[in-house]
Amino acid sequence: MVIKTDTCAFSGLKIFPGHGMRYVPCVTVQTTKPVFYFVSSKARYLFHKKRNPRVISWTVLYRKQHKKGTEEQSKRSRKRRAKKVERGIAGVSLEAIRAQKNQSVAQRNQIRAATKTAEKEQRKKVAAKKSDEKVRQDQFKKSAELKSKKTSAIKVQKASVAKKTPNRR
Numbered sequence: 001m002v003i004k005t006d007t008c009a010f011s012g013l014k015i016f017p018g019h020g021m022r023y024v025p026c027v028t029v030q031t032t033k034p035v036f037y038f039v040s041s042k043a044r045y046l047f048h049k050k051r052n053p054r055v056i057s058w059t060v061l062y063r064k065q066h067k068k069g070t071e072e073q074s075k076r077s078r079k080r081r082a083k084k085v086e087r088g089i090a091g092v093s094l095e096a097i098r099a100q101k102n103q104s105v106a107q108r109n110q111i112r113a114a115t116k117t118a119e120k121e122q123r124k125k126v127a128a129k130k131s132d133e134k135v136r137q138d139q140f141k142k143s144a145e146l147k148s149k150k151t152s153a154i155k156v157q158k159a160s161v162a163k164k165t166p167n168r169r
Helices: 041-048 060-065 070-076 094-101 105-164
Strands: 021-023 036-038
Touching: 021 041, 036 041
Parallel strands: none
Antiparallel strands: 021 036
16 A cells, blocks of 8 residues: 655655645635645744755755664665676586696697697698699599580581582472
8 A cells, every 4th residue: 555645845754644734825715835844843844944854854855964764775775796606608518717827938849839720730731632623623624525525526527528418408
């Protein structure tokens, strides 16, 4: 259940239903001036005397300005700290990462040299395959050219024979 509460125009305290008083500055019914709500006659009296609520110690504005009651709130709300969790990264297990951290500089250099030589060998193999393919393609092209020359020569011979014989109809 929600209780509708108003705030005091002077002190800033909550006014629960059935308590406090309203002050309308004008006597006429149709007015555009605001309606002031007061928690007590003491608050209404000080408001009409034009006292500053920041000077009076029991008002909400005074307590906020002088930071009263904020210690209790800060003690209550504790911030949750994020827990650190170690996990593997992108398919590499946590054990492998720890093993790599514990390696000495000499071991790392040795592993780098081994990987470089393996990469060079791999490149040599790929280059050899490419050159073999190139040789095969060149041989295939030469054989295709020879075949095309032979077929063209045969076609030329057939064409010359066909020209020599007259058509009889």
